[in-house]
Amino acid sequence: xxxxxxxxxxxxxxxxxxxxxxxxxxxxxxxxxxxxxxxxxxxxxxxxxxxxxxxxxxxxxxxxxxxxxxxxxxxxxxxxxxxxxxxxxxxxxxxxxxxxxxxxxxxxxxxxxxxxxxxxxxxxxxxxxxxxxxxxxxxxxxxxxxxxxxxxxxxxxxxxxxxxxxxxxxxxxxxxxxxxxxxxxxxxxxxxxxxxxxxxx
Ligand SMILES: [Zn+2]
Numbered sequence: 001x002x003x004x005x006x007x008x009x010x011x012x013x014x015x016x017x018x019x020x021x022x023x024x025x026x027x028x029x030x031x032x033x034x035x036x037x038x039x040x041x042x043x044x045x046x047x048x049x050x051x052x053x054x055x056x057x058x059x060x061x062x063x064x065x066x067x068x069x070x071x072x073x074x075x076x077x078x079x080x081x082x083x084x085x086x087x088x089x090x091x092x093x094x095x096x097x098x099x100x101x102x103x104x105x106x107x108x109x110x111x112x113x114x115x116x117x118x119x120x121x122x123x124x125x126x127x128x129x130x131x132x133x134x135x136x137x138x139x140x141x142x143x144x145x146x147x148x149x150x151x152x153x154x155x156x157x158x159x160x161x162x163x164x165x166x167x168x169x170x171x172x173x174x175x176x177x178x179x180x181x182x183x184x185x186x187x188x189x190x191x192x193x194x195x196x197x198x199x200x201x
Contacts, residue, residue, distance in 0.1 A: 011091070014039040014071040021153075023146035026076050026117055030084035035075030042068045042092055045154045051161055052095055067093040067106060072153050076117070084117040085138055090156045096165040101172030109160045115141035 003011070017038035029035065043049050069092065076086040090111045098105040116138040118124035124140055141152075 010037075010073070011039070011071050013037055014073065020044055021072070021149045024074070024149050025145075026074070026086050026141075026143045026147050027084060027119060029074075030076035030078045030086065030117060033077050035073060037071075037073035039069055039071045042070050042094060042157075045070070045150070045157065048094075048154050048157050048161075051158075067095060069093070070153060070157070072149075074149065074152075086115045086117060086141070088113045088115065088152060088156065090153050092157060094157070094161065096161065098167045098170060098172075099164050100166050100170045103167075103172075105165050105167050107161065107165065109157060111156045111160050113156055114138040117141055117143045120144055 014037045017036070018040065019038065020040050021036070021038050024036065042052065071091045073089045074086055076084060078084045088111075090109065090113075092109045094107045094109060096105045096107050097103075118127065118140060121142060121144065124142055128140065141147075
């Protein structure tokens with residue numbers, strides 16, 4: 001994958017905070033219009049790792065294009081008269097197993113999610129009940145204490161993984177039994193010609 005300069009710079013900034021992020025007070029970040037970024041190895045995510053073909057151990061800082069790295073950034077903001085919001089950007093390169101050829105399929109993930117922050121369950125429920133929430137709008141997120149950012153990041157990655165991963169151009173698909181590329185018993189044009197002339201009956 002070729003990265004643009006800005007993407008490479010973004011990933012480099014994330015790598016400066018290597019390691020699993022701690023719980024974060026999103027509401028406080030929003031009030032200050034702040035954010036945070038970081039990066040960690042995908043094998044730190046237990047739920048997601050079950051689906052991965054490649055388990056990659058990173059004991060030290062990986063290179064820019066390294067597979068199995070999760071890069072993330074969350075930025076929160078507050079606007080007068082409106083609820084606080086947070087934007088989560090997640091990138092990774094996940095090693096999945098192609099369900100056709102059973103070889104590794106590298107999936108480039110580049111997800112961005114926007115959340116509307118609710119300080120309490122009751123606030124969120126009443127907003128949901130009064131249909132204040134637009135279907136295409138930000139996702140409602142309950143933030144009644146320090147938030148587990150790792151869970152939020154892992155959810156985004158799990159959503160990005162296809163239910164049945166397959167190579168777009170899979171070699172196995174072309175040679176699969178029962179799907180021959182050419183009909184083996186194709187008749188020679190000369191033979192057909194002979195039939196057209198016909199055997200007089
Ligand atoms: Zn395949």
